[in-house]
Amino acid sequence: MATSHWKVRPYVLTGGRTRTRRHLLVHTLVSVPYYDAVFAAGLLPEARTLYENARDTKSVAELSACSGMSLGVTRVVVDDLAASDRLVVHADAYSSPFDFRLLERLRDGLRQLA
Amino acid sequence: MSRRLTWRQRMARRLDPTIAEMPAHRVIEAAPATTAAAPPPPPEERAQDIWPAICEQFALRILASAYQMGTHLEAIEADEQDADRLEKLYRIDHATTRIRRQAENLQVLLGRRVEDADPQATPLVDVIRAATSAIEYYPRVHIGHVVDLAVTEYAADDIIRVLTELLDNATRFSPPTASVIVSAYITEHGSVLLRVEDSGLGIKPDLLPTLNTMLSGGGAPPLDGNPASHLGLVVVARLAMANQLRIHLTNRQSGGTTASVLIPDGLLCELAPAGRPAPGGASLAPPPRPQAAHRQPEPNVTYLGSAQMPPSHLTLINGQPSDDGDRPARREPVSSSNNHSNNGGGTSGNGLPKRVRESLRDAGSVNGFAPAAQPSSTPQPRTSPESEADRQAWVDETAEFAAGFSDFATGDVSTNGTDLPWSAPTENPEGNPR
Structure with a gap:
């Protein structure tokens, strides 16, 4: 799902960076601690969609899907937002992939498919 | 012999x-x-005539290869999980993008219209970022205030090219640590002013009038020693003529150059509401746009110097209240309500034809097929005055965009198109495989 023009290359969305300060896995859970509408308005479209979607806790992969950015770009964007405390990266989520909440979400997702 | x-x-x-x-x-x-002394004139003259055509062929082949590379790269980039390899892929992508840009420029200089691979109404933010994608020093470009408008699909590609060259000049001829700020404001006539501000040495004052006359369509590029220094502006001048853009270069008193591009209101259209392209009624809801500031204090030199802002690629500079509290830009969202009304008043006063508040994503690409409301009526006025052959050609051209609809158009001639447009092809046996 590409939301932006095809000539907008992914490296522009991250300023050319690919590395993140913290370890962000596909299933790492992220949420917005307090939603700031003014801040959201100042974000570029993809980042804004991500920020608004993260109001209820979501995984990095989900955020990537709903903001239309690839996983690599999403990681950097999440990391940048987390660095300015706009997003909270839930630490317990990446200690083990067998997180209770993750399994619950997995179960719910499978149920929806069935 | x-x-x-x-x-x-x-x-x-x-x-x-x-x-x-x-x-x-x-x-x-x-x-x-x-003939031993001088080559015969006829082949040389013929070679002169055919030279642009040859160059165009080369440009087209380069473009084709660049497009191919781009498609493959996109697929690999999306899958890549390793940060190091992704960075290398980005470098390759960046180089490919610049190859594409130069091939397009070659076509522009040959006087050919560059085919847009995917014509679509493009938001100004995306125009700016697409232009940024194709320049060498893209991390130094910062996006300032950008008005929530889009450029129509037939002009978007050219304006991306114009902005690319201006940004390239701005980043190339300014200190390697200084940022370049690009912003877009709506004017009282409903046109949009794109500004590119750098903090470089500036253009030689005696050269400036020559360049400006060249950009406004008069005269050839100035003949000074280095032809490479004005390469981009020649392209810009051509495209400005073709699209009736008004482009002006100014040296600021405080140092640095400002390039301004005035995009006429005819080339602008309203933006589809941000976020998800909502189907149906949601798109008619007024989008929450607290940042639609109309006039604002000029983004001037005071924060040009403060180059390092960590999430600059995420944020519009002016709307960013997060970390740099001392910026004057912080005040802007407050004045949004009356500005918003100003914005609307200016447009209605001019009676612009292009302002549509509906989802452009659906209507823009199919070009004449209205998304859902009156699908059977819209193709008719387009097609009826034209000849059968023209109409068929048009159908063929839009075939890939209106995949399921092309069969409907042929079915419409035989006057059985009373049903919904998407149900018509299913009656047609040829429509089924799609």
Whole structure:
């Protein structure tokens, strides 16, 4: 799902960076601690969609899907937002992939498919 | 004698492949003395005529390869999980993008219209970022205030090219640590002013009038020692003429250059509501746009110097209240309500034809097929005054965009198109495989 023009290359969305300060896995859970509408308005479209979607806790992969950015770009964007405390990266989520909440979400997702 | 003949043949072949079969010996026999001194004029003239066509072919081939590379790269980039390899892929992507840009520029200089691979109404933010994608020092470009408008699909690509060259000049001729700020404001006439501000040395004052007349359509590029220094502006001048853009370069008193591009209101249209392209009624809801500021204090030199803002690629500079509290830009969202009304008043006063508040994503690409509301009525006025052949050609052209709809158009002629447009192809046996 590409939301932006095809000539907008992914490296522009991250300023050319690919590395993140913290370890962000596909299933790492992220949420917005307090939603700031003014801040959201100042974000570029993809980042804004991500920020608004993260109001209820979501995984990095989900955020990537709903903001239309690839996983690599999403990681950097999440990391940048987390660095300015706009997003909270839930630490317990990446200690083990067998997180209770993750399994619950997995179960719910499978149920929806069935 | 025979050696010279082969040399000439080779030369002719190099200049013009079409005369490769020319029996060169006959020319030599006709006037042996004069041709030895000077080459015969006819092949040279013909070579001059055909030269742009050859260049265009090369440009097209380069473009085709660049597009191919881009498609493959996109697929790999999306899957890549490793940060190091992704960075290398980004570098390759960046280089490919610049190759594409130069091939497009070559076509522009040859006077050819560059085919847009995917014409679509493009938000100004995306125009800016697409332009940024194709320049060498893209991390130094910062996006300032950008009005929530889009450029129509037939002009978007050209404006991306114009902005690319201006941004390239701005980043190339300013200190390697200084940022370049690009912003877009709506004017009281409903046109949009794009500004590119750098903090470089500026253009030589005696050169500035020449460049500005060139950009406004008069005169050739200035003949000074280095032709490479104005390469981009020649392209800009061509595209400005074609799209009736008004482009002006100014040296600021405080140092640095400002390039301003005035995009006429005819090339602008309203933006589809941000976020998800909502189907149906949600798109009609007024989008929450607290940042639609109309006029604002000019983004001036005071924060040009403060280059390092960590999430600059995420945020519009002016709307960013997060970390740099001392910026004057912080105040802008407050004045949004009355500005918003100003914005609307200016447009209605001019009676612009292009302002549509509906989802452009659906209507823009299919170009004439309204998304859902009145699908059976819209193709009719377009097609009826034209001849059968024209109409068929148009259907063929839009076939890939209106995949399921092309069959409907043919079914419409035989006046059975009373059903919904998407149900018509299913009656048609040819419509089924889609």
